[in-house]
Amino acid sequence: MKMTLRCLSVVLLPLLTTSALAADAARNPRLDDQTQLPKAPARPVGQTYFQPPAEADIPHNAFGELVRRGQDLFMNTKALAPQYVGNEMNCVNCHIDRGRKPNSGPMWAAYPMYPAYRKKNNKVNTFVERMQGCFQFSMNGKPPAADSEVMAALTAYAYWMSTGVHLGKAQPGRGFDEPPPPKGGYDIARGKVVYDKQCALCHGDDGAGKKVGATSVFPPLWGKDSYNWGAGMHRINTAAGFIQHNMPLGRGRTLSDQEAWDVAAYINSHERPQDPRLVNGDIDETRKRYHADDGVNLYGVVVDGRKLGLGVQ
Amino acid sequence: MSLSPTRSLAFCLSASLLALPLQAGAADGEAIIQQGGANPAAMPCMSCHGADGKGMAAGGFPRLAGLPEAYIAKQLADFKAGRRENPLMQPIAQALGDAEVAAVAKAYAAKPKVNVKPGPVERPKEGSGAWLALRGAWDRHIPECTLCHGPSGVGVGDVFPPLAGQSAEYIEAQLRAWRGTPAQPAGKKTKAVAAVAPTRSNDPNGLMRHIAADLREAEIKAVAAYFAGLGESTEPFDESQHRLR
Secondary structure, X not given: OHHHHHHHHHXXXXXXXXXXXXXXXXXXXXXXXXXXXXXXXXXXXXXXXXXXXXXXXXXXXXXXXXXXXXXXXXXXXXXXXXXXXXXXXXXXXXXXXXXXXXXXXXXXXXXXXXXXXXXXXXXXXXXXXXXXXXXXXXXXXXXXXXXXXXXXXXXXXXXXXXXXXXXXXXXOOOOOOOOOOOOOOOOHHHHHHHHHHHOHHHHXXXXXXXXXXXXXXXXXXXXXXXXXXXXXXXXXXHHHHHHXXXXXXXXOOOOOHHHHHHHHHHHOOOOOOOOOOOEOOEHHHHHHHHXXXXXXXXXXXXXXXXXXXXXXX | OOOOHHHHHHHHHHHHHOOOOOOOOOOOHHHHHHHOOOOOOOOOXXXXXXXXXXXXXXXXXXXXXXXXXXXXXXXXXXXXXXXXXXXXXXXXHHHOOHHHHHHHXXXXXXXXXXXXXXXXXXXXXXXXXXXXXXXXXXXHOEOOHHHHHOHHHOOEOOOEOOOOOOOHHHHHHHHHHHHOXXXXXXXXXXXXXXXXXOOEOOOHHHOOHXXXXXXOHHHHHXXXXXXXXXXXXXXXXXXXXXXXX
């Protein structure tokens, strides 16, 4: 009898866990939306990236006003929507050139891909829900409501920028075009050398970034004012892509794959605000549930004798 | 005795200032600004950079008032070492001792920092100087100037100096110093012009030279005019305020 029960539980436990996860996902629909869409295609040789419309072409009517408001929010998120931003990040920090630059998470490539099913939260996410994820994780804040003015404006901006793009078709230049993992892996100590030489000038030795008055100019890369442990940028692979294409500012594509991975690992081996999905206050549980299969990341991993993922406030 | 205009101005100024009580010590920054360094070749800074340290547009002499101490010290070191070439400034920098460089940098940094009153979001026209300053030209990998030099170009940290408060003459000259001038082939009515090598190579991590190299002549003029035109607010710099971009 005992034996039978044990056998049954072996069979049933995974089922129970799966259904519990599904129920939890249903209760907290925004908690887990960091899954990547399928990889964007490479840009065919001789072709240019999609060209979004010019700013001068934003119409002078009520719609255009909302688009301009969206662009203002995109560039000045902390200053104009402080109630939703818990750190010193602005949309434009990761989405360079106002969300227009290829391989810097351009809005014209993201907008046409939603709504999209995402395996991790087992539901179809709208574009607004995807942006709510940005506020919750990358900006370590409180997502604006789906029907809020802020979301309406940001959506209008992304929609306008996508004028003429093929709906539902993955565009070259979407996301951050991650370089392949280096054969010998990454090295945090080597990454520090790259950081000190190439990044510290603007982001500081302490990674805290630089401000002018109350306004963040160079965003913090770790610490309490940076993206949290749930943000897509905490993945070394994602950060490596962003860095290689866009950093140092104006001198993108100058770091090798190895350097990009090393420096991304160095940056992402520092503490940052806790993952808001923290499961029962347990880093190991949270890693198992949300980080173990989420690209390459150091959440819950012991580095130099210290387990990462404690979070900072 | 014949004196150049700059020399005679310096002479008059220092003669009139000699009557003022001076603090002891060779490395008194304010004294060097007003009277020059221990070596007579280190002329008083104010004879070109102005009594208030805000520079003189006509001569292309930059504002030094309120610039970061480390930035000024670095520029003087770079003039000495030839990483920043200028026939007027290099001999002066070379005549300043290390203690004098440090004192002068400190004295200028202590003067009022340029302030531009925070305003609403600007809507620049494509192709204008404001556009380059606020939007950049990312198709040529040129970030907007304000991304590194701060909103309204008020400067960021010790490395990115303010562009606000500087004259168009000075900003243009620096962009050309980083860029050099490309050679011009002879035209039907014009003679060939030889290339001029860049005279500035002291930009940290080479962040500035490629930007200057990719700028068009009209853009250099337009963006310099934009920052010069921002003017200066008489209000003190308010660290608690947000600045929109």
